[in-house]
Amino acid sequence: MAMTLRLSDEQTEALRRRAEREGRSMQQVALHAIDDYLARVADDDLTESRHHPDRLVTGRSRL
Template sequence: MAMNLRLRDDQTEALKQRAEEEGTSMHAILLRAVDDYLARTAHQAIVRKTGKEQVAKWAELMDRLK
């Protein structure tokens, strides 16, 4: 899927410099950043879901221990 991304001038310059330093393309860096974000937020969603499930599972016991 094609997509347009509008960066600020300072972001473009920083990305261009980093790409040159790493010997890669700006495109490759952005794809890696998207992958990192998706992996991180997926993990956070799993942790939140598991936390809510455990709170519900143990709510009665926690109330009795108060």
Template structure:
């Protein structure tokens, strides 16, 4: 499905820079960002980190001292 996405000048420039850095098209970068947002990979990562912190709480406390 096609759609039109209206970005501010600053958003367009940031997207252009990121695409150039990665050697990808602006469309590919935008689609990857949408995919990350909609699959909420960040939440999955935070959940994994929280479980590791819980599991290793004693060790982390000792290391902090």
């Protein structure tokens, strides 16, 4: 699925520098960051449900 992601000038430049340092495209760096974030919040949800089994954790309201 394609989408448009609007970044500030500062975010764009930081992403460009990171991608250049890593020898990857800006898209590859952004996708990796999103994957890392999603794995982290999934782990947070799992931890929360283990500590509070009476609560139903269904996800986050925003990315």
